[in-house]
Amino acid sequence: MSVGNKIEDIAKWYAVYTYPRHEKKLAKQFEINGIECFCPLNKVEKQWSDRKKVVFVPLFQSYIFVHVKQSEFSKVRNTKGVLNFVYWQGKPAVIQHNEIEIIKSFVAGYTNIEVKSLNDPVPGDIVNFNSGVLLNNTGVISNIYNSYVEVILDKLDIRILARITKSIEDAL
CATH class of the missing domain: 2.30.30 (SH3 type barrels.)
Structure with a gap:
């Protein structure tokens, strides 16, 4: 059997850019459509004037991760709430499996997580x-x-x- 120039179509993790505040809805829709996804949720304690409440908010605003093959890209793109894949150097950005596992472990073990960009200033800069x-x-x-x-x-x-x-x- 000859493989030739056929690109192996294996599932990889990709970041998807969503409409604002559609992360959880989109995760449910992906689940219904049979698309494996990961929407990391941050457990946060919110203070109202009369009470405190624990809520789960998306860790990354307007982003969700999908585990799909390239042949499934159109199925992802055509899901209501998806703007597009996140691109890196002209191609959909592949997220390494171990990075997804690190994020999963982090949200499972910590609460009130704060996400900072590497470009954000820090003392000493x-x-x-x-x-x-x-x-x-x-x-x-x-x-x-x-x-x-x-x-x-x-x-x-x-x-x-x-x-x-x-x-x-x-x-x-």
Whole structure:
């Protein structure tokens, strides 16, 4: 038997971009359609004025994972609530099985999980000011608050607080 140029169609994990707040609905729809999926849910305690309640919210807003073959892509795309696959270098991004298992273990073992981007600033990061009165100055982030970042400017011997707007790049 000759294999030739036929690409092996084996199931892999992919990230799917969903309509906002459709993650749980989409997971149910995938289940009904026979598509294996994983919608990691974060156990969070919410405080209302009169009570506290534990709720399960999607860990990744507007994302869900599917375990499908390439031949099943159209079935995934045509499911109500799906915007598209998440792409990496022009192809649907393949998520490694061990990464899915790590996420599953993490949500099973922890509550109130906070997801941060690797691009988010952290104390110790060096920042360069690209505009404004501090143009061409460099500082070090010392603290990060809800809507402020504190930067130390050694050359000027000062500590400043800057309001963060959309992203750290916009503020600095």
